[in-house]
Amino acid sequence: MLEVSNLACSRGDHRLFSGLSFTLCPGQILQIQGANGSGKTSLLRTLCGFLVPDEGSICWRGEDIQKMAEDYYAQMIYLGHLNAIKDELSALENLRISAGLAGGHLTENEALAALRRMGLKGRERLPAKVLSQGQRRRVALARLLVNDAALWILDEPLTALDVGAVALIEALIDEHLQRQGMIVFTTHQPLKVAGMEILSLS
Amino acid sequence: MAINWFKYAAPINFYPLAGKLIPWFAILSALLCATGLYLGFVVAPADATQGEFYRIIFIHVPSSILSMFLYMIMAAYAAMGLIFNTRLSSMMATAIAPTGALFTFIALWTGALWGKPMWGAWWVWDARLTSELILLFLYLGFISLHASIDDPRRADRAAALLAIVGSVNVPIIYFSVKWWNTLHQGSTIKFTGTSMQITMQQAMFTMLAACWLYAMAIALTRVRSIILERERNTQWVAELAEVKQ
Amino acid sequence: MKTLFYLLMLVVRRDLILAMRRRADVLTTLIFFVMVVSLFPLGVGPETDMLRKMAPGVLWVAALLSSMLSLGRLFSADYLDGTLEQMLLVPQPLSMLVLGKIASHWMVSGLPLVLLTPVLGLQFDMSIAAIGMLMLTLLLGTPILSMVGAIGAALTLGLRGGGVLLSLLVLPLCIPVLIFGTGAVQAVVSGMNVSAHLSLMGALLVLALVFTPWVTAQALRISME
Incomplete structure (x- = not known):
């Protein structure tokens, strides 16, 4: 279970969001929505532990992810803007x-x-x-x-994919949720998944 | 009376405190500097072997002491900022760096001025002068790393790590340069500390105090500007009398 | 422990494969090293006495400069394509992974310098004993350069003019290595005992091995924020 409470994050002088709270239970999928520059990627990177939040905490199964460090990384997978391919x-x-x-x-x-x-x-x-x-x-x-990994953090997973591949990703996501996995993701393309919750950053 | 130090760890409280302290430091520094220079250049007698040339030590020694001392203070502040995540300590480190570099430069300059009449060369690869030169490089590295990172938080943290690595390295560098110097039988500056007269000592310590107060006054002035710059979007800065004008 | 070693070997193998497939990058650094060393006699004149005296210093400074050149690549390629981000999410201590990257970087950029030394030493009319000692000090010293340089490479990641800045940060920190390295060769030439130089370099190597991977890991986390 991923618990985010009262999270605040800023880049430079600019406060991206504050007072952000949500809980992600096994089998749940959460889409982060927001305009360009609203802090979607920063939120995902904070969930990965790259960014230290200004305020608030992120707990994975009851423990702070900053303290868990490697134990947390063993249970999550992150797919960023960059493909991480050599x-x-x-x-x-x-x-x-x-x-x-x-x-x-x-x-x-x-x-x-x-x-x-x-x-x-x-x-x-x-x-x-x-x-x-x-x-x-x-x-x-x-x-x-x-x-x-139980937790998937996907930043724009559908970029550059064709229709066939999008259907494949939808199938993968369904399978993962069936296994009681958890997903947080952002996308600008429609994704058909049952029971999707939406969090808007404004 | 117990002072709540943590109160002054917040920029909002530190800014007015620094503003009150700066004039005192500045005036004291100017007075001590005038006294020290008078003692050193007028009252103190000429040295038996070095004649009048030795008088440059009244500037050289305090500035070289401060150059090293300020590096350690800077590294300590930077480390505090990195470990405890206190913004003010990182700002202090950034504020001290240029003053430290300035004193290092003065120490090098006066060392060269002193070297010319003593050894007949502007620059000799003396262990202390060489270490001072490397110290200048370390200061410049800190300043340029901080300057080339746009995000202030990353800049603070990256420069802090560099300062810590540097301060661990300073003793190793100093030792290795000394070792290199003895191997090559280089010349070594020896200030005849024991035979120094009382007036000379007084002049030296007065100048040291003057430089130290100057460094504090300047660093506090600089940290006030940094606070204004970094906190420009906050309510309290907008309400300051000097900002409103 | 076993997984740590497995991770170390995996990273070393990965970076060696990548280096082999981008041979040009590796070769340019080596050519630079040879070229800098060969320029000195042209600059100062061909008197063998002077060249023999200068050789250790020239080779060491050239090694310093060429390692600065290659250090820029240590993390930057991985940073640009996102693999570095994934490395920060490895469920093992990051310092181990950093150590693996430093080790493979040294194998392709430090070790070849050591192997090239005999040829360049002959250009400077060095004696066999002096060349041997120079190789030994470079063998002990170039890993230190890679390790200390890794801190600078991590701190300057993704910055404008990162390469020059890297040299500015790292070169002053490398001065002790330069002093002990060249000192040992000069000691051999003048028939003095070199054990002090070598043990000091050994001590620096151990110190660097203990602290720099951890410091570099911290620097990477700072730079990836």
Whole structure:
């Protein structure tokens, strides 16, 4: 369970939001809405522990995430604006290395299966620099398949994806929620998921 | 009477306090400086071996002492800002840095002026002068790192980390430079501390106090500007008499 | 413990693979090192006596400069494509990961300098004993440069003019290494005991190994805010 209470965050002199509170229970999905510059990304980065909030606290299963540090990171996965893909490595290598860094060990077959599910069949061993933007996003999203983290924090996961891929992400999200996972995300594109709650930053 | 120190850790309370203290420090510093210079340049007798040249130590020694002392104070403030997340300490560190660099520069300059008649060269690779030069680099590093980061919070924290690393390194650097100096049989400045006359000592300590008070006055003036700049969006700054005008 | 070691090896392997696939970056630093060293005789004249005396200092300063050049790349590529962000979310101590990155950085930018030293030493008419000692001090010293430099690289991450700033921050901190490194070679040449120099460098190496990965990790967290 992720509990955010009375959170305030600012960039430079500018106060982005304050007094923000919400609770995310297992099986819940929360969309953060707001105009450009309203602090969506800052909120997600604060939930990851990159930014220290000015006020308020973020607790994961009752413990402050700043104190938990590595224990918290083991239970969450973050997908940012940037794909976190190395151009020089193949899709397969990228996926296996990021899974390794996240503390798991991924066999080649598991990685190949995940990439194929993401619709990258035949592209697994190509260097990432020859892939299109959408394909690179798919490689990044494949990390969701090979990770058993309970909390997903997704910043604009649908950027550069085609209709087929969006449907695939919707399916992934459904599966994760069925497993009692939790999701916080932002998007500017419509996403069809049942029981979605919305938090507006204004 | 117990003073509530934490009250003055908040910029809103510290700003007027600093404003009240600055004139006292400034006036005292000017008086002591005049006394010290009079004692040093008029009253104190000429040195038996160095003649009149030695008188530059009344400026050189206080400024080199302060240059090192201010670095340590700056690092301590920066560390406090980093660890306890107190904004005012980080601002103090930023305010002290230019004054520290100035004293380092004065120490180098006067060292060179003193070196010319003594050794016949403007610059000799003496251990103390070399360490002072490296100290100047450390100050410049701190100032330029702080200046090149736009977000004040990140700038404070990054510069604080650098200052801490620097202060851990200063003893190592000083030791290594001294070692290098003895290996190469370089010249070493020796101030004849024991044979120093009472008037010379008095002049020296008066100048040291004057420089110290000057540093405080300037650092407080600078920290007031920094407070105004950083807190410009707050209510209390908008209500200040000097801002309203 | 086992997972920590596994993480360390994973990071080292990853960065070595990346370096191998971007060989040009690695090579330019080495060419720079060779070039700077070769320019000195052209600048000061070819008298072998003087060159022999200057050699340790010249090679050490060139090593310092070329490591400053390569340090800019230590975190910046990962910072730009977002992988550094993911590294901060690794459920293991960040300092271990940093240590892995420093180690692989040293293997591709510090170790080759050590291996190039004999050739360059001959250009300066150095004796075999002096070349051997120079290689030894560079072997002990270049890891320190990489470690201390990593702090600067982390602090200047993503800043305008980060490269020059990095040198300004890091070079003063590297002076002790320069002094002990060149001192040891000069001691060998003049027939003096070098154990003091070497043990001091060893002590610096241990100090750096203990503290710098942690400090660099803190610097990365500050820079990623």
